[in-house]
Amino acid sequence: NAHDDRVTFWTNTLLALKQSGGIGTGFGTFQIMYRAVEPLADLKASYVNHAHSDYLEVLLEGGLPALVLLLAALGWIGARGVTLMRSKERSPDHRLAIAALAGMVLVILHSVVDYPLRMLAIEAAFGFLCALLIPAPPVAQIAKRRGAIGWLAVVPVLGCLYAVVVAGLA
Numbered sequence: 001n002a003h004d005d006r007v008t009f010w011t012n013t014l015l016a017l018k019q020s021g022g023i024g025t026g027f028g029t030f031q032i033m034y035r036a037v038e039p040l041a042d043l044k045a046s047y048v049n050h051a052h053s054d055y056l057e058v059l060l061e062g063g064l065p066a067l068v069l070l071l072a073a074l075g076w077i078g079a080r081g082v083t084l085m086r087s088k089e090r091s092p093d094h095r096l097a098i099a100a101l102a103g104m105v106l107v108i109l110h111s112v113v114d115y116p117l118r119m120l121a122i123e124a125a126f127g128f129l130c131a132l133l134i135p136a137p138p139v140a141q142i143a144k145r146r147g148a149i150g151w152l153a154v155v156p157v158l159g160c161l162y163a164v165v166v167a168g169l170a
Helices: 002-020 028-037 053-087 090-115 120-133 139-144 149-168
Strands: none
Touching: 002 120, 028 139, 028 149, 053 090, 053 120, 090 120, 120 149
16 A cells, blocks of 8 residues: 555665765655665566655755754744744734745645655646745835845845756756
8 A cells, every 4th residue: 555655765765865974865866766765576667766755855855954944944834934923923024924924834744755856847836835925025115125135025036036946857
């Protein structure tokens, strides 16, 4: 059954991770690394294309540096979530941010047992939900930031777009 196969995938991925020494094998190398450790008894006509756990696959391919970045991202999402839930504000922006957080939590939890963030459409939607968690600055600050400094806001958006394109190519 699918559950048993996933446990096998995870076990073999952990073996590949152990053999990699935690330094990462390079993004896009999962299939090659998995085949190197897959027991002959597990071979089938089909092949394992992903670890069926975004976290295990990121750890295998990106190593400890990727783990640090992943924990930082999850920490930011968690901290932002705590702030949102403790807030007494109930504006439309606040409710939208809470809805975005709920959508993100669903994807984050699903990533434990599958690879939704390896699918470009879900990855792009997740990035959009992340953007909805960023609090809007007060109107007075927006007026002060007009001009060249306002363009700095474009940098994270371009970074997200770059990540989406690179992930799609990998």
